[in-house]
Amino acid sequence: MKRHTILLILSLVHLSLTLSAQKKPVQPKSADAIDIKVKTLLAKMTLDEKIGQLNQYTSDRLATGPLTPNSSKFNEIKTGKVGSMLNVKGAKETRMVQELAMQSRLKIPLLFGLDVIHGYRVTFPVPLAEAASWDLGMIETSARIAGKEAASAGIHWTFAPMVDIARDPRWGRVMEGAGEDPYLGSLIAGARVKGFQGKGLGSLDAIMACAKHFAAYGAAIGGRDYNTTDMSDRTLWEVYLPPFKAALDAGAATFMNGFNDLNGVPATGNSYLQRDILKGKWAFKGFVVSDWGSIGEMVNHGFATDNKQAGMLAINAGSDMDMESHSYIVNLAQLVKEEKVSVVTINEAVKRILRKKFEMGLFDDPYRFSNEEREKNTLNSPENRGAARDIAKHSIVLLKNDNQLLPLSKTIKIIAVIGPLAKSNIDMMGFWSVKWDNDHLVSPYEGIENKVGKTTKLLYAQGCDVTDTSKANFSQAVATAMQADVVVLAVGEHFDMTGEAKSKANIHLPGVQEDLIKAIKATGKPIVVLTMSGRPMIFNWTADHADAILQTWWLGSEAGNAIADVLFGDYNPSGKLPISFPRSEGQIPVYYNYKNTGRPSTNDYGTGYKSGYTDLQNSPRYAFGYGLSYTQFELSDLKLNKISIKPNENIKVTCTLKNTGKYAGEEVVQLYLRDEVGSVTRPVKELKGFEKVYLKAGESKAVTFVINKEKLSFYNQKMNWTTEPGTFDVMIGNSSDHIILNSKFELVQ
Ligand code: BGC
Numbered sequence: 001m002k003r004h005t006i007l008l009i010l011s012l013v014h015l016s017l018t019l020s021a022q023k024k025p026v027q028p029k030s031a032d033a034i035d036i037k038v039k040t041l042l043a044k045m046t047l048d049e050k051i052g053q054l055n056q057y058t059s060d061r062l063a064t065g066p067l068t069p070n071s072s073k074f075n076e077i078k079t080g081k082v083g084s085m086l087n088v089k090g091a092k093e094t095r096m097v098q099e100l101a102m103q104s105r106l107k108i109p110l111l112f113g114l115d116v117i118h119g120y121r122v123t124f125p126v127p128l129a130e131a132a133s134w135d136l137g138m139i140e141t142s143a144r145i146a147g148k149e150a151a152s153a154g155i156h157w158t159f160a161p162m163v164d165i166a167r168d169p170r171w172g173r174v175m176e177g178a179g180e181d182p183y184l185g186s187l188i189a190g191a192r193v194k195g196f197q198g199k200g201l202g203s204l205d206a207i208m209a210c211a212k213h214f215a216a217y218g219a220a221i222g223g224r225d226y227n228t229t230d231m232s233d234r235t236l237w238e239v240y241l242p243p244f245k246a247a248l249d250a251g252a253a254t255f256m257n258g259f260n261d262l263n264g265v266p267a268t269g270n271s272y273l274q275r276d277i278l279k280g281k282w283a284f285k286g287f288v289v290s291d292w293g294s295i296g297e298m299v300n301h302g303f304a305t306d307n308k309q310a311g312m313l314a315i316n317a318g319s320d321m322d323m324e325s326h327s328y329i330v331n332l333a334q335l336v337k338e339e340k341v342s343v344v345t346i347n348e349a350v351k352r353i354l355r356k357k358f359e360m361g362l363f364d365d366p367y368r369f370s371n372e373e374r375e376k377n378t379l380n381s382p383e384n385r386g387a388a389r390d391i392a393k394h395s396i397v398l399l400k401n402d403n404q405l406l407p408l409s410k411t412i413k414i415i416a417v418i419g420p421l422a423k424s425n426i427d428m429m430g431f432w433s434v435k436w437d438n439d440h441l442v443s444p445y446e447g448i449e450n451k452v453g454k455t456t457k458l459l460y461a462q463g464c465d466v467t468d469t470s471k472a473n474f475s476q477a478v479a480t481a482m483q484a485d486v487v488v489l490a491v492g493e494h495f496d497m498t499g500e501a502k503s504k505a506n507i508h509l510p511g512v513q514e515d516l517i518k519a520i521k522a523t524g525k526p527i528v529v530l531t532m533s534g535r536p537m538i539f540n541w542t543a544d545h546a547d548a549i550l551q552t553w554w555l556g557s558e559a560g561n562a563i564a565d566v567l568f569g570d571y572n573p574s575g576k577l578p579i580s581f582p583r584s585e586g587q588i589p590v591y592y593n594y595k596n597t598g599r600p601s602t603n604d605y606g607t608g609y610k611s612g613y614t615d616l617q618n619s620p621r622y623a624f625g626y627g628l629s630y631t632q633f634e635l636s637d638l639k640l641n642k643i644s645i646k647p648n649e650n651i652k653v654t655c656t657l658k659n660t661g662k663y664a665g666e667e668v669v670q671l672y673l674r675d676e677v678g679s680v681t682r683p684v685k686e687l688k689g690f691e692k693v694y695l696k697a698g699e700s701k702a703v704t705f706v707i708n709k710e711k712l713s714f715y716n717q718k719m720n721w722t723t724e725p726g727t728f729d730v731m732i733g734n735s736s737d738h739i740i741l742n743s744k745f746e747l748v749q
């Protein structure tokens with residue numbers, strides 16, 4: 001064999017060995033094997049190196065809190081003083097920063113965390129909008145794609161899902177969660193965790209999920225972000241904790257605590273939450289990260305005298321990693337010396353973090369997520385954009401459709417697209433978008449333009465800006481409307497009007513937008529209003545007078561296309577509100593699963609010494625679970641297979657759904673239960689099951705729900721999770737305020 005032939009063979013062998021080494025998946029490791037590795041590594045670590053693992057800094061590029069004045073972060077990484085970075089992103093950048101960690105004595109890899117809340121490059125609808133799809137498979141897919149994209153860009157860990165129940169639309173962070181209901185919220189929490197974590201930690205396309213903000217942050221008093229929360233243990237366990245438990249059961253690798261104080265104890269320094277419940281009763285094996293600066297903020301809360309004492313309180317309460325308070329890195333060693341924090345406590349926190357780094361395969365290859373080639377091939381693929389469009393159209397809620405104005409015909413001669421958001425694409429991204437692709441955003445106007453044929457003429461007028469107080473441009477908008485056969489009006493909020501620190505006392509449609517709608521309506525032209533926001537807004541006049549209304553939220557990269565799909569009937573809307581839309585801020589909190597009281601108001605009005613307002617109905621403008629379709633559905637034939645059960649028996653509830661209209665479509669059949677009498681008072685109804693059913697025109701289907709002990713249980717006076725004998729009401733409907741079928745059964749001892 002000639003020398004060059006031998007060399008060629010050798011290099012081919014080398015190449016194939018290298019490729020197979022690169023391709024070799026990281027073997028899943030047994031818990032015991034990881035335990036041994038963690039212990040072995042821990043034994044080699046100095047106290048300072050251990051404390052370094054508990055320290056998380058941000059990259060200076062993105063920040064939701066005050067930035068650290070410390071410019072020496074990179075040196076600290078090299079000396080093993082940092083365990084994780086947030087806001088470093090992209091395969092190239094993460095590799096560069098990881099290289100610094102590889103210069104440290106023990107070469108412990110960094111974890112890169114980022115708020116991947118609703119997509120990475122391809123932006124999905126904001127989480128509240130997705131929740132309106134009531135489609136768990138789609139919600140999981142959305143998180144799956146976000147996870148894949150982020151993992152290809154060097155990210156190991158998302159600070160999502162936010163599973164805080166939110167009953168107050170003034171709170172800007174309602175957009176980040178799944179709405180007001182613990183049952184729906186729990187299922188969505190599980191779906192999102194599964195989506196992000198895919199086949200499990202160690203897969204190259206899976207990122208760690210983080211259930212946040214533990215706990216009760218969503219109950220911030222008055223809807224003011226970061227505010228105090230104060231509630232009974234019963235409300236905590238019945239309403240606010242279930243989605244966290246569901247996230248944990250789905251395998252959430254991490255939890256984040258919160259900014260709020262709960263019943264006087266800040267969540268970050270709260271050992272009842274973190275030690276007793278999460279790591280104790282629930283046996284959570286992952287780690288807890290603080291919220292941004294929330295350890296240090298315990299000084300402002302008046303719970304700690306200084307950052308040092310705050311650190312002591314936080315770590316002793318079970319907060320493992322310090323996000324940007326610089327409390328642990330500065331103070332923990334001294335606190336150990338003073339015997340205020342034990343090495344055992346520190347070891348426990350370090351072990352939890354190291355375990356995740358092992359599970360992610362980072363000790364095998366610290367750069368395994370930082371592959372520019374994979375990043376290029378993964379981001380913004382047509383399939384991912386297709387999925388974003390799909391879920392966006394499923395998230396739209398049809399609030400009104402008088403005289404079947406919708407769907408519009410694609411051959412209408414002239415359509416006027418009017419309003420401050422008609423040509424906006426950035427606003428469609430919504431708050432908490434990370435790395436969207438500016439070149440591929442679709443405004444409502446563009447979506448409509450893409451949809452209609454050449455024979456349709458589109459006109460445009462802005463009318464006003466979102467927050468304008470001037471009506472100077474109304475006349476031009478009115479003149480434009482006058483020329484059209486139908487008007488589509490895009491109104492709502494700019495993307496940064498609902499989100500963190502975006503609480504509002506006034507959640508009416510901002511500025512003069514509702515006046516614009518009035519002016520256009522006065523032309524006599526049929527109007528379709530698209531309401532766009534991250535929160536429920538109030539628009540009573542519009543609700544009374546517009547011909548059709550679609551709540552289109554902030555739908556992400558494919559917003560305009562998804563809106564056009566629905567406007568023109570290529571997709572029949574099926575969304576249902578995951579949160580009540582109030583009539584007035586004065587009703588807040590308004591939610592469907594309230595208690596009856598001793599003096600329930602009659603006919604929704606609280607007159608005559610009843611529990612209600614003298615100047616307003618009790619009910620919201622649009623209730624939880626509400627949403628129309630272009631077709632009509634009929635529910636009938638409610639049957640229970642038993643009328644009396646024992647606690648360990650199940651009851652089967654069936655009914656028939658029929659599509660009696662002329663379009664194919666989906667309906668969400670909703671099952672609510674009421675425990676009529678209990679040793680503690682029970683809500684007037686609670687969602688306990690739902691099914692989203694697709695039917696062609698004329699088709700019917702039997703829908704079955706199984707009611708088991710779990711669905712009948714509640715916390716009794718002693719806070720034991722149990723059932724009590726008695727009568728249960730079974731209610732089936734297409735909204736929490738539209739129950740169509742009723743029955744009852746007895747639970748006997
Ligand atoms: C938010 C968290 C977020 C963190 C990091 C904080 O201000 O409350 O939800 O994960 O910033 O960006």
